[in-house]
Amino acid sequence: MLYTLADKMGAAVGASRAAVDAGYVPSDLQVGQTGKMIAPDLYIAVGISGAIQHLAGMKDSKTIVAINKDAEAPIFQVSDYGLVDDLFKAVPEMINSIDN
DSSP states (O other): OHHHHHHHHTOOOOBOHHHHHTTSSOGGGBBSTTSBOOOOSEEEEESOOOOHHHHHHHTTOSEEEEEESOTTOTHHHHOSEEEESOHHHHHHHHHHHHHO
8 A cells, every 4th residue: 555655656665663573564664773864855654653763764854744543643743744544544545636
């Protein structure tokens, strides 16, 4: 689902350490203190809590958009825009909007 959205936006996918540790993605996609440091024009944090280690890897992004179902997630403190919603609802809606 995230790869589909990224493809439609001409973007790349990165991941948190939790996603790497859980085996969802390979370690070369990890963003953060022990991963890659990135600074894209647009960073969409989908389901990212905002752990300090992850923030260290993406804090220089120009515009940060956060999507998280937890309104108290720390990622919202550093994001320029935020959407409190379940990623499994929000991301398909974003894909559908791009397609239409």
